[in-house]
Amino acid sequence: MYRYWEPSPRQPERSGSSVKKILAIIIIAMILLSGGILMVLELDWPVSESDASVRVAVLDSGMDIDFTLQGKVVAQRSFILPQYGYNFTDIAVTDSSPQGTPHGTLVSKGIVQGSSNALLVNAKVMAREGGATSEGLIAAIHWALEQNCTVINLSLGGSPTFGDPLEEAMEYAFYHGAVVVAAGGNSGEGGLAGNSISTPAVYPHCIAVAGLDEYGFPAEYSSRGPTASRIIKPDIAAPGYVETTSAVYFGTSFAAPRVSAGAADIIAYCQSNDIEWTPGFVFSLLLDSAAPMSYASYVVGAGRLDVSTAIDMIGQFNVSGTLPEIAHVHPGSLPMDFERLFLGDDYFFNVQLFSSEYDTFNIEIESETPDVFGLPTTYSINQTDVLRVNITVPTSGPGHYAANISFSTGSAETNLFIDFEADEAAARIAFDISHTPWSIDTTYGQFKELYEELVSNDISVTEIRDGSQTSLARLQEFDGVFLLDPCAWDFNETAPDQFEPFSLPFTQQEKEAYEQYYDQGGGIFVAALSNSSLDIASLNDFLNWTGVQFNFTRLPFDSSPTLVTNLSPHPITSGIADFDFVGAPMTIPQEAITLGRLGGRVVLSCLEEEDKGRLVVSGSNFFIDNWGMRGQYNSNENDVLALKITLWITGLL
Incomplete structure (x- = not known):
């Protein structure tokens, strides 16, 4: 029997699907508005601790102690109590077996079978339905530190939210001496889901683990990076499955315990040999020693776990009584394999630096064109930090750019290699994602296939991430701007007990900048969704100057992608038979042109006025998301329509 395990019972997060996105948020909201309990039980078997013993906290669904775990559990407590946000009480520390799977027990066995030095601390945070609260997790992390745990395993995850308190919890644990290891997530869909790393694995102070299948290849389910912050996750890869006498379970839940066991063995070796260590040292060592794999770092991190x-x-x-010096930069090369840079592009990526302690790195750039690469000459970190790497591609000059960037401190050195070709762009497009809080919209995410389609046609693509920087001058750097999921709804978890929806409306300055941009010949494409996903009232307020207004209904009503076949003649629709749609219908001004109707209602339109720019408005983003571009809904012409919209708003069609 085969069974796939999802740590928290949620729909695949797909911001392109209004229903799926909101369902995911609703489930998380219900989880976060539930609670946790506290109880310590006496252990039945004596536990023997030695100088090499390492306490590993397992924050999971509890554990059933059998022969494998006998004598391995040193402390137990349940956090499933109303005071931690759960809506019921469960004081038992035995496995709650979410969805009928003894998840915590399987994870715990994976750790002790992987490391003879590991002793377990059982912190039960997942209830029978598979949910855990942020409050419960944070309380369990603090308790684990009080129990002198130096490794914390989190084989669970959820969708990142705005103000996620788990980010601070990861940092707190790291700087209080714990190596935190988390499952990267099971939402990869073979890469179609774009950047899909779960929280808390998404955060820099936590080791995010990717899953490998039985043959050693990246598992289809394993979530992929990079993150919304443009840092590389996952960090490392390990086999993501566990076998029992009756089943084989798959998931990054079972890859994380292998890394936790590896971290425990590293710490045990240091303790036994009078070698000092820190979480930064262990993190650096795990990544530096990983076996390289012929896959992108946003798929497998630094490579396959190699503890030996x-x-x-x-x-x-060859040290004793001191802390070894080590350094690592993640990733080790840029740009990412799907990225393409053009002459005149401004590019950035955030690399993560690791060291054993507080260190100042000396940074040297070896390149024939060093001015292209923007970095400071020194950079100080406390075990780890993120450093922005800027690349300013000249508007003309050689087509090949490369650099070997060294980061050195004391006797430790690590290197970042940058190598790319830059050609002349036929047009320049910006993806304005400054008004979507959805992480899946960032770093191209669910629009990665769209990005690749455009750059393969010599169209430069840049992200606009900060709306406060939006001005007429900024917009005029581009021939066209895509407004992707503008005014999207999300939830603010800054106060976990007050989980509230919010959106990111346009400021008056931004409205004026876009109107002026259009009036002076700029091209704009608005890709929206229905009110269940976007704040339609705020989006309509922004669109007032266009005369286009979205309705508050959704088409089709069952939220399944349907074909739009009623298309009007226009250069954009020429030769196209259909495209996929789920979203909001619209009303348009008299001067606008209807491009597509569904059920008699306008769902795709355009506007072109004399001596002004060009505007295309769609009530759906389904035909431009990764699934639509790959033809995985109904239409095989979504990619052609997306390209023709781009060519039209930029004046190339």
Whole structure:
């Protein structure tokens, strides 16, 4: 029997689907508005701790102690109490078996089978329905630190939210001496889901683990990076499955325990050999020793877990009573394999630096064109930090750019390699994502296939991430601007007990900038959704100057993508038979042109006025998301329509 395990019972997060996005949020909201309890139980079997013993906290669904776990559990407590946001009480520390799966028990066995040095601390945070609260997780992390745990395993995850308190919790644990390991997530869909790393694995102070299948290849389900912050996740990969006598379970839930066991063995080796260590040292060592794989870093991180090589590396430091010096930069190369840069582009990426302690790195750039690469000459970190790498591609000059950037501190050095070709762009497009809080919209995310379609046609693509910087001058750097999921709804978790929806409306300055941009010949494409996903009232307020207004209804009513076949003659629709749609119908001004109707209602329109720009408005983003561009809904012509819209608003069609 095969069973796929999803740590929290949620729909695949797809911001392109209004229903799926809101369902995911609703489920998380219900989880976060529930609670946790506290109880310590006496253990039945004596536990023997030695100098090499390492306490590993398992924040999960509890555990059923059998022969494998006998004598391995040193403390237990349940956090499933109303005071931690749950709406019921469960004081038992045994496995709640979410969805009938003994999840916490399987994870715990994976740790002790992977490391003979690991002793377990059972912090039960997941109830039978598979949900955990942020409040419960944070309380469990603090308790685990009080129990002297130096490794914390989190084989669970959810959708990142605005103000997620788990980010601070990861940092707190890291700087209080714990190596935190988390499952990267099971929402990868073979890469179609774009950047889909779960929280808390998405945060820099946590090791995010990707899953490998039985043959050692990246698992289709394994979530992929990079993150919304443009840092590389996952960090490392490990086999993502566990076998029992009756089943084989798959998921990054079972990859994380292997890394936790590896971290425990590294710490145990240091303790046994009088070698000092820090979480930054362990993090650096795990990534530095990982076996390279022929896959992108946003798929497998630094590579496959290799604990024996990591321990061999410690021996090579030849130190005793001191902290070994080590450094690592993640990723080790840029740009990402799907990215294409053009002459005149401004590009940035955030690399993560690691070291054993507080260190100042000296940064040197070896390149024939060093001015292209923007970095400081020194950079100080406390074990880890994120550093922005800027690339300013000249508007003319050689087509090939490369750099070997070294980061050195004391006897440790690590290198970042940058290598790319830059050609002349036929047009320049901006993806304005400054008004969508959805992480899946960032770093191209669910629009990665659209990005690749455009750059393969020599169209430069840049993200606008900060709406406060939007001005006429900024917009006029581009031939066209895509407004993707503008005014999207999301939830603010800054106060976990007051989980509130919010959107990011346009300021008056932004409205005026876009209107002036259009009046002076700029091209604009608005890709929206229905009111269940977007704040239609705020979006309509922005669109007032266009005369286009979205309705508050959704087409089709069952939210399944349907074909729009009623298309009007126009250069955009020429030769196209249909496209996929789920979203909001609209009313348009008399001077606008209807491009597509569904059920007699306008769903795609355009506007072109003399001596002004060009505007295309769609009530759906389904035909331009990764699934639509790959033809996985109904239409095989979504990609052609997306390209023709781009060519038309930029004046190339």
